Amino acid sequence: MTDAVRTTCPYCGVGCGVLARPDGSLVSVAADSDLRANWPSGHRALVSGATDSDLRAIRPSGHRTLTGDPAHPANHGRLCSKGSALAETLDDGERLLHPMVDGQGASWDEALDLVAARFRETIAAHGPDAVALYVSGQCLTEDYYVANKLMKGFIGTANIDTNSRLCMASSVAGHVRAFGEDVVPGVYEDLEEADLVVLVGSNLAWCHPVLHGRIAAARTARGTRVVVVDPRATATADGADLHLAIAPGGDVALFAGLLVHLDTAGAVDRGWLVAHAAGFDAALAAARETAPDLARIAAVTGLAAEDIARFYAWFAATPRTVTIYSQGVNQSSAGTDKVNAIINCHLATGRIGLPGAGPFSVTGQPNAMGGREVGGLANQLAAHMRFDQPEDLDRVRRFWGAPNLAERPGLKAVDLFAALRDGRVKALWIIATNPADSMPRAGLVREALAACPFVVVSDCWPTDTTERAHVVLPAAGWGEKDGTVTNSDRRISRQRAFRAPPGEARPDWWMLAEVARRMGFSEAFAWTSPAAVFREHAALSGFENDGARIFDIGALATLTDAAYEALEPVRWPLPAGGSGEGGRLFARGGFPTPDGRARLVPLRWRPPAARPDAEFPLLLNTGRLRDQWHTMTRTGLSPRLMAHESAPFVALAPGDAARIGAADGGLLRLTSAEGAALLRVAISRAQRPGEVFVPMHWTDAFSASGPVGRLVGAATDPVSGQPELKATPVRAEPVPVRWRGLLLHRRAVRPEGVHWSRVPAGAGHALALDGTEPLPAALGEFAARLLDLPRTADWIELADPSRGAWRFAAMQDGRLEACLFLAAGPDGAARLPQGAALAALLGGAVADAARGALLAGRSAPGGGVAERAICACFGVGVTTLRAAILDRRLMTTDAIGAALGAGTNCGSCLPEIREILRDTHADAA
Known part of the structure; x- marks a missing residue:
């Protein structure tokens, strides 16, 4: 259009x-x-x-x-x-709209003057390393560039890190060790041209469904084999040709064994190695020590020897092999070694930069790659330049005109918040991220924020982090700001504004530049548009480059404002004077190392930093769900995205559940050395025995369980600084459920003394409640506390003690403000009404004649029945799906797609549809 x-x-x-x-x-x-x-x-x-x-x-x-x-x-x-x-x-109802200082409204001038003054005062009293920025892969490249230039170039400290430290730092470090620079060699088209795709620590079907769809199309078109290496039987593993349910931390041993097998099988390309790589003999010798035989590999990885052998044979015999890896590899105390173990196998076979062949890191955030380009990590300089190269320091210093340029790496994320807590960092600006929930040791991170003398947070929505800030700055969000992002295959795309920012919200680059000017750096931060920032970023990438660095977008340095506005998606490298966009890299060598050769890295397997013991016998894994994003500030606003999984849970294997006495749908207390959380139980055959899984998304705003980060320790990879988020020792204890409840409220209340989880519903919110203590005798007062409303004349009640059921509703000015349904016993949920249809009545007038129906749990005529969503794209729930399977005699997922649309868009629901299809026909039989 x-x-x-x-x-x-x-x-x-x-x-x-x-x-x-x-x-x-x-x-x-x-x-x-x-x-x-x-x-x-x-x-x-x-x-x-x-x-x-x-x-x-x-x-x-x-x-x-x-x-x-x-x-x-x-x-x-x-x-x-x-x-x-x-x-x-895109609803602005919960947005941050105006600058706030100590909880009170302020003008932009007042807020920015204060930020600049406090930063100047802190630097004058304690030096530049006493201030820091913590930014985000959700920043646009232009935002990132201004933040990095301000901190490293003009304040003079490298204490700027990003939440990409939590997801991609190990890939960055592995790329630098192997290639000399943080470069992804392949392109998305390789996924469609490969004959074998190996997915390591990547639930691609849920976390990157569009890419998974491209692989699925390739399987249909060319018979591509898929191997999934993951402890859990994920949606990605469903339908794979081989699933290797590896023990946590076993990846280095698995790929060391593969390197040995490749040599034994004659699959090593020695001619390519002689011409383009170094270190093979040392890497092979280390691999033989780690993985001398299949028995040793099987013992470390927990895999069957015959499955390992099958994987090795397929890899050795398939030149067109792509290995995709993501957080299951990176989020580890040995993450960098895992990355290099994978890359070693591709370098040894020369399977890099060729159609359908190469190692492929897929990023978790929209602009993790763009942040790496501008030096968003504390150990990077801008434009892929390095602190350990004096000529790079000199080059950036001269380009920026920044005599105070930082000359050494700064504090990485985990160390940064430790420094905040012990007082070494005294002023912190957090941009577009929520570390109070997303960081490991979340309790200590919150203590650190509380201890810091001055905390600034720029965000679009209130979060558990903005609650702890002295200054809150309202940020323009997606659809409201202009800039660029770079995706996982090095493609730069425009994010364009199509709506006005609400209230006084402003772009992050503008806030940063305004503070820089107020700190006395006006000349270097005089941009008037994101296009001007981008031109400078592009110019720096090509400055005195001459092919020394692969990252070069110098061809874009002279874009006019109109050309920037019209910029088509384009892949780097794009050096000035070049023709066409960048493509596959390194098939003919040309690595950005002193001798132009890649490096194979000698590696030895080591177990996770923390291991189960008698006190904490289980291992906690954390990760993403299909329909949620990070800490749910955006996706938590969408009722249909909350309909697949409406509450946090702990998934555990049936045998572990039986051993500890946990019932499906019951409550379980998980405890680690760092903290504890109460969670609903989901018994799942997808779990390896001895391991549990908890999604990463829920926060204090959405559940009494709070962030799972409160359980996770602070072990980090010694090279990348990335924290171990996949292997935390815990113990699990069932907690009896005495009653269940449903609370519907116009406000996002947070009841105390009960376990709860919240989803958006109707004109308000629906909260599922679980009580761990018996219902009190004074139920009216208890209900008033849960409803967070006084008992007034417009309060109606219905009690049915014989059925263990009590119901309450509160009106204000004749309109429904809230209602509460309680049912005694752990099976009480079956006696609660469906919340979604009733929630539609919130805020509306309820006639006297309809009040009895309301307390009976009956909605207005035409009110729908809520059901757990299976296909979020097409709004198909489990009840609808099962009924259609039986009524229309649907026998295949294709038939279901034709009838209901389910599974025909992104396809991430297909594994669950297949399971429901099998179970429904089995039950009918």
Whole structure:
């Protein structure tokens, strides 16, 4: 459509293109097929029997819909469930709208003057290392560039780190060790040209569904084999040709054994090694020590010897092999070694930079790559230059005109917050991230924030971090700011504004530049647009480069404002004077090392830093869910994204559940050396015995369980500084459930003394409650505390002690403010009403005649029944799915897709659909 703005999704590092209207409503493209594929959630019943012309006629007026950009090479129009629901996250109701100082409203001048003054005073009294920035892979490249220039160039400290330290730092370190620079050699098209795809520590089907869809298409088209190396039987492992349920920390041993096998099988490309790499003999010798035979590898990895042998044989016999790795590799105390163990195997075989062949790191955040380009990590200089190279220091100093340039790396994330807690860092500015929830040892991080004399936070929404800030700055968000992001295959794309920022929200680059000017650095921070920032960033990448660094986008340094606005997605390197965009790298060598050769790294396996023992016999793994993003500040606003998993849980194997007496749906207290959390139990055959899994997303705002980071320790990789988030020793103890409850409220209340979890519903919120103590005799007072409302004349109650059921509703000015349903016993949930339909009544007038029906749990006529979502893209729930399977005699996932649409968009729900299909027919039989 001519009025569509082309922008880029703000979620993962796939970097999908999105279309949006300038007025802020999101649009679907004109193709008839897209009308059906992108129909709004909640109207699917209309779709199945309607023609395309019917769909145009019955589309709800004013309903925002969204589509991927068919012209964007990363996604060719496809979006995952999160991207498809972006329109539902644009409500400004919970946004930060105005600067705040000590909880009171302030003008921008007052807030920025204060930030600049406190930073100046801290530096004058304690030196530049007493201040720090903690930024985010959700910053745009222009934001990142200004932050890095301010801290490293002009304040004179490298104490700027990013939450990418938690997800990609080990990949960065592994790339630098192997290639001499942080470079991903391959491109997305390799996933479609490979004959073997090995996924290591990557639940691609849930975390990068669009890429997983490209692999699925390749399997259909060319029979691509897929091997998944992951402790859990994830959605990605479902349907793989081989799933290796590896023991945590076993990756180095597995790939050391593969290197030995490649040599024994004659698959090593010695000619390529002689010409383009160094260190093979030392790497092979170390691998033989770590993995002398299959029995040793099986003992370390917990895998069957025959499965290991099958994987090795497939890898050795398949020249077109891509190895994709992500957080299961990186988030480890041996993460960098894991990365290099994988890269060693590709270097040894010369399988790098070729069609369908290479090691491939996929990033978790939308601009983790862009942040690495500008030096967003504390141990990096800008434009892939290095602190340990004096000529690089001199080059950046001269380009920036920055005589006070930092000359050594700064504090990495875990060390930064430790320094904050012990007083070495006295002023901190946090941008676009929520470390009070996302960092390991979250309790100590919160103590550190409380201890710091001056904390500034820039964000779009209130978080557990903004609650602890002295100054809160309202940031422009996705759809409101302009800039660029770089995805996992080095493609730079524009994020364009299509709506005005709410209130007084402003872009992060602007805030940073304004503070820099107030600190006396006006000349170096005189940009008037993100395009000007980008031009400087591009110019630095090409400054005195001459091919020494692969990262070079000098060809973009002279873009006019109009050309920047119109910039098409383009992949680096893009040196000045070059032709065309960058492609695959290193097939013919040309590594950015002194001798132009790659390095194979000798490695020896070591176990995780912390191991189970008698006190903490289980190992905790944390990770992502399909429909959620980080700490849910955005996705938590979407009812349909909360409908698949509405509460945090702890997944454990059936045998472990039986051993400790945990019941499915019950409560379990997890305790580590760092803290404890109470969580719902999900018994799952996907779990390895001896291990538990907890999703990373929930916070104090969404659950009494709070962030799982409160359990995770501070062990880090010695090279990358990335924390171990996949292997924390814990113990698990069941906690009896005395009663269940449902609380519907117009406000996002946080009840005390009960276990709860919250989802958006209707005009308010629905909270599931679990009581660990018996219901008190004075139930009225107890209900008033849970409702956080006084007992007034407009308060109605219904008690049925014989059934163990009590119900309350509170009106204000004749409108429904909240209602509460309680049911005694651990099975009480079965006696609670469906919350979603009742929540639609919140804020509305309830006639006297309808009050009895309300307390009985009956909604207004036409109110729907909530069901757990299976396909978030098409709004298909489990009840609808099972009924259709039986009523229409659907036998395959293709038939389900044709009937309901489920599974036909991003495909991340297909493994669960297959399971429901099998179970439904088995139950019927």
